């Protein structure tokens with residue numbers, strides 16, 4: 001799945017209960033951060049060596065941050081920084097694993113290659129999770145899932161009074177919610 005879908009899914013998991021702002025942010029980020037190794041490309045561009053960045057991305061995407069040990073690292077971070085520790089740590093782990101599931105369902109490349117998840121990397125590198133029915137990144141199920149997640153996110157923002165913008169700015173978020181509520185008075 002693309003980062004936007006992962007982000008929205010993480011946000012929805014963060015909203016299954018009434019968590020505080022920071023706890024919601026931790027759960028949401030756990031759903032999207034495994035793909036932050038795309039930053040390798042930016043690093044490559046920054047060092048004017050884009051080829052190396054892309055090479056590293058190709059080699060290590062879905063490996064470095066897509067295994068249970070990275071998930072446990074996220075859980076420990078969630079535990080350290082959250083307020084509702086038990087629930088937030090659990091939801092961080094859930095959010096991370098839903099990301100992996102999303103990739104297993106829909107990570108097929110344009111050339112038909114199936115993405116596999118090295119769940120026990122780097123301890124047992126031959127354990128690979130994959131699904132033969134895996135659809136492509138831009139296939140219609142992803143469009144439907146993304147649209148549904150977006151609608152649910154907007155509904156929650158309208159109803160609860162905060163949107164994912166809240167992670168980055170409380171003030172900007174209030175403007176978003178005010179605009180939503182004036183467009184759809186309830």
Ligand SMILES: [Zn+2]
Pocket residue numbers: 034035062066099103
């Ligand atoms: Zn991923």
